[in-house]
């Protein structure tokens with residue numbers, strides 16, 4: 622399997638144990654195990670089509686060659702959808718090499734058009750050296766960072782990387798959402814909390830609550846937000 626770019630995770634990341642609630646969790650191992658042991662279409666966040674995110678991207682009117690950075694992409698169908706829609710400058714990140722490998726295998730030859738970065742968003746190393754980007758897309762990733770310190774690191778990286786006039790999509794469990802996902806505790810958000818994390822340099826363009834139906838029929842409540850960086 623070849624790919625345009627492959628930045629492997631630093632060794633210190635792969636051994637990383639991080640706090641989740643009161644527990645110590647080896648996140649890389651956790652997510653690699655999840656992706657190794659479950660078919661993609663059975664995952665509790667699987668979408669046949671990434672419709673709500675695609676709608677928000679359309680609203681931004683970006684060019685097909687603008688840089689799109691999908692954080693915690695795992696094996697998301699969003700990447701398939703973006704390629705179908707002829708976006709040409711896509712980077713997919715995840716802490717789980719296994720998750721990204723599943724996605725790469727599904728894409729086949731098309732995987733070569735994607736830049737792949739295995740890396741931890743809350744202890745960024747290779748991610749720090751990335752160039753500025755036009756679009757940051759997060760679905761169901763930020764809400765796993767339950768510690769202030771990890772949220773601060775995440776938003777510091779986002780603010781360093783999203784260019785002026787760039788866009789951010791944050792789609793997380795809302796305040797009526799589940800308190801756990803994949804066995805891990807989550808922090809739930811509303812639009813105001815996400816706006817406040819981003820600060821005055823980001824204008825809210827669109828927000829809505831969205832009820833996602835899991836493959837087993839259970840419902841999960843999300844808040845979707847689209848922001849534009851104005852300064």
Ligand SMILES: C[S@@+](CC[C@H](N)C(=O)[O-])C[C@H]1O[C@@H](n2cnc3c(N)ncnc32)[C@H](O)[C@@H]1O
Nearest residue numbers: 652666693694695697715716717741742760761
């Ligand atoms: C619930 S899944 C969502 C996957 C994808 N965004 C989607 O919508 O299908 C959460 C994803 O975040 C990734 N993740 C969790 N912690 C991470 C971290 N610290 N850095 C990068 N990715 C992380 C997991 O490996 C997993 O793929």
